Amino acid sequence: MTPSPEYRYPQSPVFYRNLTRRFPKIVCGEGCWLFDDRGKRYLDASGGAFVANIGHGVREVAEAIGVQAGRVAYINGTAFTSDAAEDLAGELAKLNPAGLRYSYFLGSGSEAVEAALKLARQYCVETGKPSKHKIISQSPGYHGNTMLALSTSARGHYKKLFEPWLIKVPMIPAPYAYRCSCGGKASCPICSGSILEKVIQEEGPETVAAFIAEPIGGSSTGATVPRPDYYRRVREICDKHGVVFIADEVLTGAGRTGEWTAMNHFGVSPDILVLGKGISGGYVPLSCVSTSEKFIEPLAKGTGSLKHAQTFSHAPTACAAGLAAVRYIKKNNLVARAAKMGKALGRHLEILKSLHGVGDVRGIGMLWSVEFVADKKKKTPHPRSLKFAETFVDFAQENGLVVWPNVGQADGTNGDLVMIAPPFTITEEEIRQLVSLFETSLEKTLDHLAEKA
Ligand SMILES: Cc1ncc(COP(=O)(O)O)c(C=O)c1O
Incomplete structure (x- = not known):
């Protein structure tokens, strides 16, 4: 076989985020598998970055993109609408938690988080509460990499360089039972959510506009599921103090946790819901801010528009991809499948708990994590x-397994975990292969680090 060129800096003209690693070139994908130009295959056990929810190679989505692109290149969302945008919003209105009937489409999760925060602020101003401007978020937590979304994120390593540009965001500790001294008890102010009220009081309720949270921990707390009453408490506190509750479901939405949104597990509606990543199955960049009449009506009667504009908002081709992906999910009952196969995935992953270096295995639906520790x-x-985590991910990729790393969750600096979030179409046989590849990757990681020590 002729050797492949090195896809890396300085050989490749692409400016990749990571400038020191080699990038295998993927030429196609099918179901849970990716294939590179050397004929090697990879089990995509994290859907890339929790994106490929419906698997690779879904013809219906590819065709819908082609048909819509063939109709019109682009229309601007301030002047025209399209069937694709109207129909996608209509589908989401049926699937979203109660009341969240109106959807605003954007490209990335970060953009949608920015738009959601701006909507919350604009709502406060247009309903006569201009002093409300502060945002409260959770730590650990992640909401994106643009400046306001980054300000709300507890990611020291992403923030350090840009600190002078970021705003101060008060944070409450996220519910993270594995690392909370209480282990997740109802009496704990962190694990019950009641700590939010304390922070709102300290900041001054008249200054707090919004609380943003990932309803089930994404990579930040490694798929931690809060107590069942956590969001009822959050809802009560937000209602009491007139704080807009934003559920950032960029990662957990679109069926990932075995419900259309993670909030469905808690039986609570947020004021604003943010979706991204898997909403189009990854076929195009697409994200979405959904909300209710309560938040749109004052803008409609007031200034008349949301003060967040982007060229590609409501782009028809992106919406067509989202519509086809959502219809594919519905037609194939993939949310129910995520719940059912998620249980099988959890059962198989459970055996990793006994391995050297594995501290915890936890998750729900098709969202799981394995947390690594030095001392169990x-x-x-x-x-x-x-x-x-980075070393593990490199060995896993070499072994043909794609997982997603997260670092720093234990104390802001230290902590290593990997996320397992395959397409919802994964089979039990593929889950067995996943676990076996995981075990060999862990052995290699431990051997390698022991040799280096
Ligand atoms: C919970 C959450 N919110 C927001 C974002 C930002 O999304 P994007 O990377 O598409 O901008 C992410 C990305 O990982 C995320 O996990």
């Missing part, structure tokens, strides 16, 4: 300098 009993994280 004390839950001591590895020192960051070891780069445990």
